[in-house]
Amino acid sequence: MNFETTGWRRQALEGEVLDEVVIAQRRKRRRIIIAAAIAAILLIAAFFAFAGGEDPATTPAAGEGAEALPSVTVIVPGNEQISRTISATGTLAARRDMPVGVAGEGGEVSRVLVEAGDWVNAGQALATIERSVQSQQARQLAAQIQVARAEADLAQSELDRALALVDRGFISKADVDRKTATRDAAVARVRVAEAQLAETRARIGRLDVRAPASGLVLDRMVEPGQIVGPGSGALFRIAMGGEMELVAKLSQEDLARVTVGVPATVTPVGSTDSYQGQVWQVSPVIDPQTRQGDARISIPYQPDLRPGGFASATIVTGAIDAPLLPESAVLSDEKGSYVYIVDQKDMVVRRPVRTGQITDEGVAIVEGLNGTERVVRSAGGFLNPGEKVRPVRQKAGR
Structure with a gap:
């Protein structure tokens, strides 16, 4: 029995040794598989990082050297008819403000027949006197x-x-x-x-207070029972024909460009509606204190126009044919205004220009461009004259 026990123990120990060897081999095989998988992942990541993420736009072209060419957006502005305008502000008033009073010896007012805001005809009775x-x-x-x-x-x-x-x-x-x-x-x-x-x-x-002309009653300053006479002053104020005007304040330079009959657009403050009128009078003198003069713009009768209100005006003084550029394309320094253009060799060239009318649509160029050049639309401050670029043309929209 001792021999059998000893033999059984030896066989058990040999089985345990074999199991440990198998487990160690399996663990080694697993580590090799994991390491291979990690290496494959790293290789794939490196491939996408160095090959798949490359921007074709910045890839050096053949014969251009190792350095990438910067892309710039250019426009060909052409020529457009641009209105020369002057912006101004001023106060609305009746073009012909007619004060109406007592024409006779006067007396006690028996009736008042109209109110402020009424439209009256020429000869219509406004009030009667006893x-x-x-x-x-x-x-x-x-x-x-x-x-x-x-x-x-x-x-x-x-x-x-x-x-x-x-x-x-x-x-x-x-x-x-x-x-x-x-x-x-x-x-x-x-x-x-x-x-x-x-x-x-x-x-x-x-004794009847009558309207001297057709128009809009602006003010009523009389009541029944009031004693009136030639010295009583105006009892009513009437805007002849209902016509209004904007008394626009202009600088001496702008006033010199305005002539009688030019069109203008008037927009009352607080309103989205604009009304068409025209300049009917240009002040012959300049205020020596403010160096400004008045341009009077007549406007047909409109219920929304009220004397004393504030309004802005855009006066059209003429039109020119010139290139129109966005404001981002026009730069300036101590030498004056300029733009960057791209020549036939795709080189950046500085071009001095003289600007004209500035509107919401852009800046008119009155000198320096003929409209056929490729003008850098924006980011011109990051370019240098003589630099070679890759131009990307865009439609000249504002």
């Missing part, structure tokens, strides 16, 4: 006319009878002359009475 006394005077004068006409008719009848009897010798020539003078005096008294009645009626008519 006229009972003047009406009685008119009736009295009308009665006097009837009396004078009766006397004139009687004098004419007596003259006719005298003329019938003068040939018979019953009435002398002197009597006929007296009766003729009596008849003429009676006729004259009729005419005097008629003139007095017409005067009284005219005075009564002047």
